[in-house]
Amino acid sequence: xxxxxxxxxxxxxxxxxxxxxAGEPTKLPSLxxxxxxxxxxPVVATVQVVEPGMTGVDAFPKxxxxxxxxxxxxxxxxxxxxxxxxxxxxxxxxxxxxLRLRSEPFSIYTKTIAPKNLLNQELAYVSGRKDERVRVKxxxxxxxxxxxxxxxxDAKANADSKYTLANTxxxxxxxxxxxxxxxxxxxxxxxxxxxxxxxxxxxxxxRYEVLCEFPHKFRMAAKFVVYFEQETKLPIRFEMxxxxxxxxxEGGLMECVSFMxxxxxxxxxxxxxxx
Numbered sequence: 001x002x003x004x005x006x007x008x009x010x011x012x013x014x015x016x017x018x019x020x021x022a023g024e025p026t027k028l029p030s031l032x033x034x035x036x037x038x039x040x041x042p043v044v045a046t047v048q049v050v051e052p053g054m055t056g057v058d059a060f061p062k063x064x065x066x067x068x069x070x071x072x073x074x075x076x077x078x079x080x081x082x083x084x085x086x087x088x089x090x091x092x093x094x095x096x097x098x099l100r101l102r103s104e105p106f107s108i109y110t111k112t113i114a115p116k117n118l119l120n121q122e123l124a125y126v127s128g129r130k131d132e133r134v135r136v137k138x139x140x141x142x143x144x145x146x147x148x149x150x151x152x153x154d155a156k157a158n159a160d161s162k163y164t165l166a167n168t169x170x171x172x173x174x175x176x177x178x179x180x181x182x183x184x185x186x187x188x189x190x191x192x193x194x195x196x197x198x199x200x201x202x203x204x205x206x207r208y209e210v211l212c213e214f215p216h217k218f219r220m221a222a223k224f225v226v227y228f229e230q231e232t233k234l235p236i237r238f239e240m241x242x243x244x245x246x247x248x249x250e251g252g253l254m255e256c257v258s259f260m261x262x263x264x265x266x267x268x269x270x271x272x273x274x275x
Contacts, residue, residue, distance in 0.1 A: 053209075056195030060208050063228050064177065070233035071171050076102040076268040079259040081110060081168070085161055086254050092160050099259070100272050101169045105129075107273040108165050112139065118159055122147070124275040125165045134165055135275040147275045170259060173238045177226060180210070183218035197230075200237055201260045204230045215243065222251050229262075236262060 056063075081099040085092055095118065097110040106127040112118040122137040124147075133149040134157040150156050152164050163172070184191050192211040197204060205227040212219055222244070227237035237258045241251040 053194045053196035056193040056208050057190075059195055059206075060193045060210065063206060063208060063226075063233075064174065066233040067174055067228055067235055071174065074103060074170075074234070075265050076100070077170075077259075077262060077264050078266055078268070079262045082258040082260055083161070084253065084256045086252065087160070087162055091253060095160060099169075100268055102268050102273065103171075106166070107268075108168060109273050109275070110165075110168075112159075121159060122275065123157055123165055124273050125152070126273050127166070137275070170235050173226070173235045173257060176220075176238070176240075177224065177235075180212070180220040180224055183216075183220050184212055187214070187216040187218050189214045189216065198227060200227050200229075201258070201262075203236065205236065206230060221254060232262075232264065234259075234262070236260075 079099050081097045084094045093115045096114040097112045100109045109124045112121040118139045120143060121139040124135040134152055135147045136150050136156045137143045137147045158164060194209040196207050198207040207227050209225045211223050221240045223241040225239040226235050229236050239256045240254040242254050244251040
């Protein structure tokens with residue numbers, strides 16, 4: 001498919017996001033206080049095209065720089081972390097968690113609300129404390145024993161995810177994009193970049209689709225997509241795809257991460273993260 005065809009596709013109708021959930025769309029609850037309900041269902045993450053697409057080769061580095069500058073001003077944030085990952089060739093069920101993150105010292109807390117096998121799992125980490133260990137409260141009846149300390153790479157602290165808590169959040173997404181672009185520069189390729197205005201989570205975003213079509217040993221993905229919210233400049237959604245196989249028009253989803261109902265600089269204190 002050449003660039004003109006891609007731009008035509010970008011400018012049409014509604015496009016469902018890569019992270020989808022079964023069932024009827026339901027409004028997410030408020031992030032305060034923490035929910036404990038067993039049947040909380042997140043909304044369907046749908047994105048809407050606002051403006052037709054165009055080339056974004058020159059605009060994308062500027063958007064990344066603006067996002068980095070915006071992140072430097074974020075002291076903390078709360079959001080719903082919604083992610084889907086393919087691990088060992090299998091696309092796992094979508095996870096939704098309540099997320100709190102503080103920049104200095106780097107601190108993160110998550111409480112899983114879906115799927116049911118991970119319901120009420122809690123993870124907490126504060127950089128520089130407790131020997132860099134993660135405080136974990138297991139899901140289900142095992143959680144009755146309360147929190148325990150485990151290594152950052154322990155399976156209990158990375159249930160159904162290839163990323164540690166230290167590699168979670170919007171800043172981590174920007175780092176992943178930097179790594180992907182550095183790999184393309186190392187291989188001396190020139191990825192095609194398409195951009196268009198979209199709506200996601202009720203917010204107007206600029207969506208950048210980076211096509212790394214030339215295969216090489218450094219390539220991180222054949223395609224990745226970043227949604228920068230226009231008001232805050234922050235990356236509120238990220239998608240990554242591998243190369244298409246024979247008889248496929250598009251490669252398979254490798255991961256999709258969204259930050260929904262984002263609330264910035266809420267003065268999160270130690271009590272949120274000390275478990």
